[in-house]
Amino acid sequence: MYGYIARRILSTIPVVLIVGVIVFSLLFVAPGDPAAIIAGDQASPADVERIRRTLGLDQSFLVQFGHWFSRVMMGDLGTSIFNGKPVTELIGLRLGPTLSLMSVTLTFAVLIAVPLGVLAAARQGTWVDTGVMMMAVLGFSLPVFVVGYLVTYVFALQLQAFPVQGYRPLDEGFWPWLHGLILPALSLGGVYIALIARVTRAAMLEVLGQDYIRTARAKGLGLGRVLFLHALKNASVPVVTSIGLGLALLIGGAVVTESVFAIPGVGRLTVDAILQRDYPVIQGVVLVFSFVYVGVNLMLDLVYTLLDPRIAY
Amino acid sequence: MHRRWFLKNLATAGVAAGAGILAKPTLLRAASPKVLRFVPQADLANFDPIWGTQLVVRNASAMVWDTLYGFDEKFRIQKQMLESDDVSADGLVWTFKLRPGLKFHDGEPVRAKDVVASLDRWSQRDNMGVMVRALQKELVARDDRTFRWTLGKPFPKLRFVLGKMNTPVAFIMPERIAKTDPFKKISEYVGSGPFRFVANEWVPGSQAVFERFADYLPRDEAASWMAGGKRVLLDRVEWVTMPDPSTAAAALQNGEIDWWEDPLPDLVPLFRNAAGVTVDIADPMGNVGSFRMNHLQPPFNNVKVRRAVLTAISQSNYMQAVVGDDPKLWKPLPGFFTPDTPWYTEDGGEVLKNGGDLALAKKMLAESGYAGEPVVCLIAQNQSIVKAMGDVTIDLLKRLGMNVEFVATDWATVGSRRASKAPVAEGGWSMFHSWHKGADCIGPYTGARASGDHAWFGWPSDANVEKAFDDWFAATNLAGEQDALRRVNRYGLESVVYAPTGFFRTYAAWRNSVSGIAKGPLPFFWGVNKTA
Structure with a gap:
């Protein structure tokens, strides 16, 4: 029984990872831009672009995914783009x-x-x-x-x-x-x-x-x-x-x-x-x-x- | 594993875990007479008025951070944190002195070096601040209460720029916080305003809490919008985010909330019949509805096509779609500037006064050379004002005979896609809808600028408009400002910088136990009281 439970728990890891990869990919290709929301309705395009850069959203898929994946592996789900609070805390x-x-x-x-x-x-x-x-x-x-x-x-x-x-x-x-x-x-x-x-x-x-x-x-x-x-x-x-x-x-x-x-x-x-x-x-x-x-x-x-x-x- | 052992231990573990997890957070507290529960127009998702310039952030920031000058209800700029200001005869050297006794929420005095750091950060993000920065020779603290701004060229509108209410506002923060990169968010929320932000009770998406700052030193004058003595009569203000308007309406009727900033017009009749609830115009300066066309791409790179569309507009259709048929809530707006202010003008606005002439518009469109190029209209479905205006536009353009592609999406997508200058076939756009706060539309606001690549989305370019705005900045009296804005209106409508869809106001609703609510461009919590 305990062996079974251990095997089942281990088997959740690839499942969750696959889910994570799919979600990350979907979000990457989905339209929308948090930088535009942060900057507000009256912000200039240059301001939006600069915020995007500071958030790292201008980087390639692989770079962003790599950062995210390495953090998740260490149990860090990151911080909210908007309020800066850790995702785990939220x-x-x-x-x-x-x-x-x-x-x-x-x-x-x-x-x-x-x-x-x-x-x-x-x-x-x-x-x-x-x-x-x-x-x-x-x-x-x-x-x-x-x-x-x-x-x-x-x-x-x-x-x-x-x-x-x-x-x-x-x-x-x-x-x-x-x-x-x-x-x-x-x-x-x-x-x-x-x-x-x-x-x-x-x-x-x-x-x-x-x-x-x-x-x-x-x-x-x-x-x-x-x-x-x-x-x-x-x-x-x-x-x-x-x-x-x-x-x-x-x-x-x-x-x-x-x-x-x-x-x-x-x-x-x-x-x-x-x-x-x-x-x-x-x-x-x-x-x-x-x-x-x-x-x-x-x-x-x-x-x-x-x-x-x-x-x- | 034995079943009975497992069930027994599972139950014990469940109770222990449940008690721990379910015990937090504390999100709904027993209301005391001096606790006001307020539903803002949107969630306070971030809290840095320079980094994030949404109106809800500005409104919350006005409670926590103070300003050097304040805009009052008679549209005058008044000294707020300042005791005195002085400008040299050549207009190049401004010397400012802070009021004595100003304190930050952490107990530290407000010093001139805090102001210098705050203005430095703000002037990198604000369009008018950037203009001042371009003229700046020196911005220095001379002593704890005095600072000096030396410019290379006179800038008569400096007081206006430092006291304006449109975002980002020049809020004053402690130096250590203000030294944060303006494109990165702050993580400490210490101000010198009349309320203290209770950061540990902030639950983004749900609740933000503000408590009266006991050491706040109000001015002697009566409060008037952002100016005067901001006397706080409440102990605590709780902002409660309610994404569902029906829930907020029911909660207000039930007395679970005290003040709702922005109820849907459809719900107002309900409140009129509800016991214990008052509804009234929230902001007399209202809002200016708009749609913007992409001046860089066909078909709206052709001014004749833009003029044909402007000719077809019936503002009453737009405004009734936005606020219904309550005549108190809207009026036609043949221009770009806020009605009932000294800067209002109808110069060149005949096209909108006589608007809705579809036959003429069709003729103009035929003469413009329009050849059926697709018009990609982005309409955010999750913003009721934008959606209502978008629906009217789609119908209008179809009746006009244009080849319209209706892109129903959300605001985040519009916000992203409108930044694209690419042709529509490559992910670009032709048109999107927005609105401007009336309090902003009394001078050179972002939406009305026509500085090409530096202009707002749509990138209109018109040298006459920009020259008139330059003249506004140089004007030293009201007559000069009015003359400049008359020319902006005339030239701006000629080249259709954007299409104004009308002027509209909204209601606010509150419990009768709340008093002292001032009608204004943002919710002011000083002077507001609540009885049991």
Whole structure:
């Protein structure tokens, strides 16, 4: 097992490097110029050119890539072109809000979606099943920002039950932290709930048709015990897979959600960096997201062994 | 590995890591009566007013750094950090004396050597500063409070240049900071202005914090824009970046923010019906909309084609696209200079007064020799003003019968591509849209210059325009300035230095608990108060 984990961690290095090379290349050929943004709208072309030179943006692709690559190899993601702060510090400042948003969304989504999926499977073909699937289609179809505006209007502006925007860190208290994240998590969670509910339903339907379930029912076990203790456990591998792979949805959705709710997370950092062509920040964020994604996949593989003892590495 | 061991340790590690990471940063604080939460027009992504000359940087810098002179609401240049100034009879030697008791935020006194270093850095980046620098024989500190600027030729506009509000502004920094290469950014934000920048709470993209500088020494006079006694009544001002206008609108209504600098015109009716919110014109000097044509490449290297396009312009179409049909927000502008100021002129502006004559424009275009050359129009989709004007232009050029290529892109790309002088087939451009702050358009501003290679993007060249601007610099009274700008307007519109699309203002919105907001070219935080 430990050897497997070590091999998997080592295998992430080339993946992340390839991602880094692709991102660097794309940014190099993409139009746009941070020097022009820094210089401002009234700056002369000569000023823009001189700023470009001081930033090293006039150098060739290979020179720029070489500098960047050697720094990354030493764990230095560089500094922001605009504010001069280290990229690691910028990401560190933004990680808390994003992790908070994702963890609350994940918790909400699992608590809502898994029971809904189980229920829909147990009541296959009934109005309950139809209702859950309709909600899932709705969750997939409604853009995150639309849900965000709707919940803001109802729960923040009309009912004044939640703040419109902002983030309060956990050290200000659990409730203030959670209070500010409920509406964003509701908005972001829609598509995630839909995904998990559908996968749970499909996995449960497959399991519920197996002999041991019929045996459990024949022994006189209650429906709840059969569904959640016997069936769900064996249906959980694809469910866990969907939760993990759906993380990409969360990352993408967090970009929008953080903008709508003015949450200073990594998603907004990414958007701002792209709009400003702050290349070191874009590259740093993409590398970090790549690590996260590869790490989540590794964790999923390990979780399989916890859910199903037959799986071993 | 045992499953139970793994799950137990995973949970413990998760709680520990979560508590550590989620505990920071502190980004939303309980508001006290003297904490003002402000939504700026854009994020404060960098903070060096000489290196980065965006308006948002200038606005934040005005809180932290002071200036030698200040521009007041009657368009007069007043002494600000200065106690006195004196110019020799031949106009060549300027002697300035600082007010006593001025201090930087680190407790050090403001000395003449700080001013000299600051002016040296600024004059390498500012267009007018470069002009002064070209005349400079000596700029030296004579003692702690006195410095002298010796020129090789009289420069009557020196006070104006040192007090103007357009970027880069001549802010005064400590010598050690001002010695930074003007093309590299500073890393320390110590000024002598009425607010102190709280650098450790700065989260680019989200928040910038300013606290009252207790040792600031305001002038005795009443505050007036950048001049007079800048008395601070707030303890703390938090700039909160909100990229989504709907969120900012909801936050203002909910009382989560106090002042929004630049709400979309579409949202203003919402605020008019909202309890506890006031909306009013933000800046009476407004903005001048524009599009610029590339004078170096076909078809706009042909002045007859430029004139045909100018003839076709209906400014009301542009302005309604930008600010809607609220008549308080716009007016036609047959020229380059800001209305309701002494420098406004309509000389030579008949083409715009009678604008929108498409039939005449088509005739002029046919006579110009235009042969269907492509017109590459760059339009930034992420700037609402530019996008609105761009949409009108595309329609106009098509109706005019031009071969238009609409390049929908973002501002960063426009900013990069407009620097290209290449033909359109090789990545060049024909036209882009922009706007100028009305506070800038009262003299020789960058957009109106016609100095060819040294001019702004589009590189217009017109000796008459440049001669008139030279005369403005040499003018020693208002009449002389007005005469010069009348000629700029006439010659500039004849050669279509750029196409003015109209004059427009925008609203600002704030909670009724906030008082003392001055209408002006930038948000002034001195004199602003907030009740619980």
